[in-house]
Amino acid sequence: EAYSHSDAADVRANPDPSTCLGVFGLSLYTTERDLREVFSRYGHLAGVKVVYDQRTGRSRGFAFIYFERLEDSKEAMERANGMELDGRRIRVDFSITKRPHTPTPGIYMGRPTHNGGGGGGSSRRGRDSYYDRGGYDRYDRYDEYDYRYSRRRSPSPYDGRYRSRSRSRSYSPRRY
DNA sequence: GTTGAGCGTT
Numbered sequence: 001e002a003y004s005h006s007d008a009a010d011v012r013a014n015p016d017p018s019t020c021l022g023v024f025g026l027s028l029y030t031t032e033r034d035l036r037e038v039f040s041r042y043g044h045l046a047g048v049k050v051v052y053d054q055r056t057g058r059s060r061g062f063a064f065i066y067f068e069r070l071e072d073s074k075e076a077m078e079r080a081n082g083m084e085l086d087g088r089r090i091r092v093d094f095s096i097t098k099r100p101h102t103p104t105p106g107i108y109m110g111r112p113t114h115n116g117g118g119g120g121g122s123s124r125r126g127r128d129s130y131y132d133r134g135g136y137d138r139y140d141r142y143d144e145y146d147y148r149y150s151r152r153r154s155p156s157p158y159d160g161r162y163r164s165r166s167r168s169r170s171y172s173p174r175r176y
Numbered sequence: 177g178t179t180g181a182g183c184g185t186t
Contacts, residue, residue, distance in 0.1 A: 012183085022183055029177070051184050062182055088180090100184045 015094035019046070019073045021065040022095040026050070027086035028059045038085065039065045043072025064095055 015022075023035065032048045039045060047066035050059050067073035073094070081092040 015183095024182055025180075026182095027177090028180095049184070051182090052186060054186070057186075060182070060184085061180060062184080064184065091182095093183090095183065097183050102185080 011096055015096045017070060017074060018094040018098070019067045019070050020095040020098050021067070021073055021077055021080075022062065022093050022097075023065060023080075024062045024091045024093075025088050026059060026061045026063060026090060027088045028061060030059065030063075030086045030088075032063070034086070035063055035065060038083075039067075039076055039080065042067070042076035042079065044068045 021039075030050070032050050035050070036045060036048045039048070045066060046068045048063065049066075050063040052058065053060050065073075065076070067076065077092050077094060080090070083090055083092075
């Protein structure tokens, strides 16, 4: 079958290997340093990014882990997928996106309707094509995403170790 | 300490 690898659902189910991992199903209380602690175990990290809700400031329950070496990210993906962290079974996959979306400017970026002419316009119509979204545009159906990946390996060396619920109880700034 | 599906500009 001449199957296109650019099919949206396929991209989601089978992301290409990348140094960027997406981690999903996180506890709201899992922080970037928690993730760094866990993932640095597999190699040098180039960055860790928890995605927060812009309004509430709370974690959206997923994050991105950047490795420096592809071998390490592969290893981490294999081993950390299905791991329990802060009481949640996390899913780890190669990220299909590599970086945040470019914010929309909120202003007109086209050229003027009159006298636009040749030289001056800084119009950038092709902006959107720069978005690194891995070639999918629709979110059609992927509720069957990858349960087969859920058993890639045994849930890891972290059996009881990272259930520290004692963390957030430290600071309770008393008000007078 | 909402318990959740989820691929992104703190």
